[in-house]
Amino acid sequence: MIKFENVEKWFGSHQVLAGVSGEVNRGEVTVVLGPSGSGKSTLIRTITRLEPIQRGRIFVGDVDVASREVNINRLRQRIGFVFQAYNLFPHLTALGNITLGLERLRRIPRTEAKERGVRELARVGLADKADALPAKLSGGQRQRVAIARALALDPEIMLFDEPTSALDPEKVGGVLHVMKALAKSGMTMIVVTHEIGFAREVADTVWFMDGGKIAESGAPRIVLNTPEHPRLKRFLARGGDH
Amino acid sequence: MMFQILQDNWLLFLIGQYPHGPIGGLAMTLFMAVLGLSLSFPLAIVLALARLSPYRWLRLPATAIVHVVRGLPLIMFIFWVYFVAPLVIGRPVGGVETLVITLVIYEASYLSEIIRAGIQGLPKGQVEAAKALGLGYFPTTFRVVLPQALYNMLPSMVSQFVSTIKETSLGYVISANELTFAAAQVNNQLMTQPFEVYGLLALTYFALCFTLTSVARLLERRIAAERGSGLSIAAVPA
Numbered sequence: 001m002i003k004f005e006n007v008e009k010w011f012g013s014h015q016v017l018a019g020v021s022g023e024v025n026r027g028e029v030t031v032v033l034g035p036s037g038s039g040k041s042t043l044i045r046t047i048t049r050l051e052p053i054q055r056g057r058i059f060v061g062d063v064d065v066a067s068r069e070v071n072i073n074r075l076r077q078r079i080g081f082v083f084q085a086y087n088l089f090p091h092l093t094a095l096g097n098i099t100l101g102l103e104r105l106r107r108i109p110r111t112e113a114k115e116r117g118v119r120e121l122a123r124v125g126l127a128d129k130a131d132a133l134p135a136k137l138s139g140g141q142r143q144r145v146a147i148a149r150a151l152a153l154d155p156e157i158m159l160f161d162e163p164t165s166a167l168d169p170e171k172v173g174g175v176l177h178v179m180k181a182l183a184k185s186g187m188t189m190i191v192v193t194h195e196i197g198f199a200r201e202v203a204d205t206v207w208f209m210d211g212g213k214i215a216e217s218g219a220p221r222i223v224l225n226t227p228e229h230p231r232l233k234r235f236l237a238r239g240g241d242h
Numbered sequence: 243m244m245f246q247i248l249q250d251n252w253l254l255f256l257i258g259q260y261p262h263g264p265i266g267g268l269a270m271t272l273f274m275a276v277l278g279l280s281l282s283f284p285l286a287i288v289l290a291l292a293r294l295s296p297y298r299w300l301r302l303p304a305t306a307i308v309h310v311v312r313g314l315p316l317i318m319f320i321f322w323v324y325f326v327a328p329l330v331i332g333r334p335v336g337g338v339e340t341l342v343i344t345l346v347i348y349e350a351s352y353l354s355e356i357i358r359a360g361i362q363g364l365p366k367g368q369v370e371a372a373k374a375l376g377l378g379y380f381p382t383t384f385r386v387v388l389p390q391a392l393y394n395m396l397p398s399m400v401s402q403f404v405s406t407i408k409e410t411s412l413g414y415v416i417s418a419n420e421l422t423f424a425a426a427q428v429n430n431q432l433m434t435q436p437f438e439v440y441g442l443l444a445l446t447y448f449a450l451c452f453t454l455t456s457v458a459r460l461l462e463r464r465i466a467a468e469r470g471s472g473l474s475i476a477a478v479p480a
Contacts, residue, residue: 048373048374050370050373050374073376073377073378074376075376076373076374076375076376077375077376080374081371081374083367083370083371083374085365085367087365087367087368087370087371088371089368089371089372089386089390090390091389091390091393100375100377100381100385100386101375101376101377104377104381104385105375105376105377135468146371149375150374150375153375153376
């Protein structure tokens with residue numbers, strides 16, 4: 001479903017991705033772990049060309065992401081993206097955040113879009129917050145609205161960029177709960193996170209990134225219980241790097 | 243003395259010679275400022291977007307226009323429009339029309355800089371979120387970027403309106419029938435009390451502009467408070 005082939009990326013003279021190869025199959029959950037600066041966020045941002053790459057290839061299905069012929073907006077509509085900082089539109093209500101895409105991209109009439117939006121909010125447990133502006137919501141609620149916003153467009157893939165890192169510890173559970181339910185429903189997901197417990201419980205595959213490469217990968221019970229890479233051992237001993 | 247002058251001439255100050263002659267005075271001042279600024283608004287948005295465009299053929303001319311206009315005094319534009327426009331369109335152009343046209347050109351440049359600052363001041367995550375959804379340039383600009391940028395820049399726009407009001411007084415030199423022109427008429431009539439007449443003029447401008455700048459300050463505080471409550475969270479890159 002998603003395939004990286006020797007992906008390289010530089011920020012100026014600093015190489016953030018140093019030849020990443022890997023594949024995510026349909027319906028699988030891949031959790032990307034790694035210390036800060038290991039390139040894990042950059043990696044998932046390349047999938048929808050939020051970050052361009054300089055070398056290598058990325059495929060989503062049979063679409064070559066970097067190709068000039070690709071209608072990037074159409075590709076992005078197939079892939080939901082959840083940001084660490086939520087990035088809700090602050091001038092729109094929770095519902096407005098969701099219906100914007102439905103109206104502008106799916107051309108769904110307003111009343112229908114609103115019904116759909118309320119259903120999506122109910123799915124993340126926030127049906128009663130439809131008319132609230134993001135400023136009136138807690139961090140955890142905002143992130144769940146952001147997830148609902150992405151899900152409303154019926155994506156085939158969901159990408160999560162440290163979705164719980166900006167949250168107070170007691171708010172993390174609600175967001176993880178939504179993500180677990182999503183994984184169970186068969187969604188193809190790549191999750192960049194520090195939540196090792198989430199990886200253990202939900203991931204089909206774990207990628208440990210270090211220095212712009214996938215240093216170790218495999219099933220979570222193997223990678224997390226019997227790590228080989230010394231950096232991964234240290235990483236796990238510290239309980240994840242923040 | 244001032245009271246006497248005010249009592250005798252308040253209607254002239256307020257609306258000029260209307261209904262016996264053309265409308266003028268404070269009413270005309272406000273009319274020209276409002277019209278000038280509102281007509282310049284769409285132009286300013288276009289200029290700001292062009293200046294931020296990734297395409298050079300849009301960015302360079304827009305940047306040039308803004309720099310040229312901002313680098314020249316308003317009175318020069320007034321003369322240009324006043325003396326050149328009749329040659330171009332083949333008929334005389336009145337003072338009010340001249341001033342409004344000039345203001346549109348002039349304010350568009352200043353407003354565009356305000357709007358550009360508003361756009362650039364938005365957190366990067368906003369455009370990114372719109373992109374990630376798959377929204378194209380126009381829905382991103384008109385549904386996500388501009389509503390926030392324009393709202394955040396409301397205080398600056400009110401300040402610009404204040405500047406515009408003061409700038410309309412230059413209409414005096416081309417006999418645009420506005421507040422300063424009315425004061426001059428009164429002064430010419432009385433001959434002996436320029437201090438009182440122009441003192442009255444100053445007070446009128448000040449009351450109007452001070453009220454508006456106070457509104458701007460109020461807006462600024464309100465918007466800052468809304469932002470402070472977490473409207474925009476700085477993205478923490480991992």
